[in-house]
Amino acid sequence: MAIIKSNSEIASAIWRMTVSGTPLGRAGQFFMLRVPGALDPLLGRPISICEIDAELGETTFVYQTVGRGTAQFARLLPGQEIEAQGPYGNGFPLKAGRAVLIGGGIGTAPMLQLAKELHASDPTRMIDVYLGFREEAYLEKSFEQYADSVTRNIGGYVVNDVDFSLDATYYACGPAPMLRAAASAADEASANLFVSLEKHMACGVGACLGCTCQTEHGRKRVCKDGPVFDYREVRDAI
Amino acid sequence: MQSNPLELTLCGIFLKNPVIAASGTFGFGHEYSEVMDISRLGGISGKGLTLNGSAGNKGMRVYETPSGMLNSIGLENPGVRHFVEHEAAYMRTLGPAVIANLGGHCEEDYLEGARLLNNADIDILELNISCPNVKAGGMAFGMLPDTAADITKKVKAVSKHPVMVKLSPNAPDLVAVARACEGAGADALSLVNTFLGMAIDVKKKRPVFENIYAGLSGPAILPIALRMVHQVAHAVNIPVVGMGGITSAEDALKFLMAGAVAVQVGTMTFADPNAMLSIIDGLAEYCAQEGLANLQEIVGII
């Protein structure tokens, strides 16, 4: 059980919640968050780790209120408990060398912890961040401490801003059309790209087979074998 | 030595408590063994198997509904041979009683599957004639007394394991199906599997699931499942294992009082992986409070 330290709206319908007492995790992993004891909504909601402060023992989530579960989270107050099961999933691989991070909308959230880990593991590496938003930017400033460049795009196609011909590893999280665009760009430039996928989930641990997707190597569970995949493996699932 | 008030025997198999992980909600135990102490469970029913395995259904597979969920997994599974060679021995190491759940698309699938399972170290074969999510077979076998009795009899004839038949709440006359299975030699019955339901995406103007219909589980179904367990338990003389929406020790007690000797828990484990452990603790507390030497004393009191 985690205790909520803060929970506030940082942009329209975008909330940032910091909790303490959660087991840690790493970039690209997620927790199944749930209001303790609630039977409606019943299932946990998969929410990515946005930022970990290991010293303070705090984990931050950034979530968009889209339905009943996330609306319920937005009503929680500091001091209240939230069930955070996890960390689940494989997380992003930290590849050596230059990194390019692409976040679309709420897909920006997991990119922050990724930038932090990439920077910490090699402070000399070049990190370029591209963030795309429909109307309003958020989290942008937090990237500046880790990244060499932060490019934002409001209302357009963030993937069009990215140069895929660099000698770098590309990481992307965002809506399916954005991931598809990134995949075709990566194809053309023969770039290495890792994508984080989203599927409706019931268990989050790999037991219910509710989130499986077709991959080059048979069916895989997004919650357990993913959510991060080499884009070539999950072409048909994006 | 103080005896354990939760223990029971089911089909001649010792269970240290009456809480069993429901088929299809627990894999073969690997995943939840990483997040909870699964050795404390009374039993584990593995993912539903089909003879040659299956990739399952396309499209959306899980969808939350008020206090419940619809699923259309479609029995994705690695096949009976894989289970016999790789999973059964692993499940045996976990501690709880091992139940293999066998589905099928046609009679020969069931019989060949049951024959192969004779080579596996399992405790009980749960004959799934109630999966609503596969096109051919599956639930069709569990809808009418005659077909249910026929497949039960044939599987009984080839299986060396006790056979527990898992019934579908979608059968027009569930009690008649239950009696027919008993007459055909079933050692126990388990119920309920999921209720056939539906969801529509109003924005897209189309069904949420590719199969159109899907199986409803979770707390939303509890009152109906409880009524069905009560009816069936009072109509047959073989043990009944009850399930459907159980979330707490209190819920489990309702099923026991209605006539089930043990319970299975499915959907609630997704919401809270430790739910079954809390249920076991709660049942032990109940026995202490009520001064019961064994929990089975309350089975069927209503």
Ligand SMILES: Cc1cc2nc3c(=O)[nH]c(=O)nc-3n(C[C@H](O)[C@H](O)[C@H](O)COP(=O)(O)OP(=O)(O)OC[C@H]3O[C@@H](n4cnc5c(N)ncnc54)[C@H](O)[C@@H]3O)c2cc1C
């Ligand atoms: C691995 C992973 C990480 C995620 N990380 C974040 C994050 O950091 N921040 C964030 O805002 N969102 C994230 N999401 C999406 C988030 O899980 C959904 O927006 C949320 O579950 C919606 O719940 P709801 O009750 O508000 O919406 P409803 O639409 O009422 O939800 C109904 C059901 O559908 C499921 N569902 C609805 N939309 C999605 C979706 N896009 N993905 C998966 N399940 C969905 C819900 O979990 C619930 O079971 C992530 C999804 C996945 C799979």
Ligand SMILES: Cc1cc2nc3c(=O)[nH]c(=O)nc-3n(C[C@H](O)[C@H](O)[C@H](O)COP(=O)(O)O)c2cc1C
């Ligand atoms: C995702 C999911 C998969 C299931 N798969 C199976 C299965 O393979 N075989 C089976 O007999 N029942 C299966 N069931 C049904 C459950 O075992 C159980 O009968 C039902 O969910 C009711 O219990 P609950 O409300 O506690 O979940 C499945 C249920 C769910 C939710």
Ligand code: FES
């Ligand atoms: S959500 Fe259950 S297997 Fe992935």
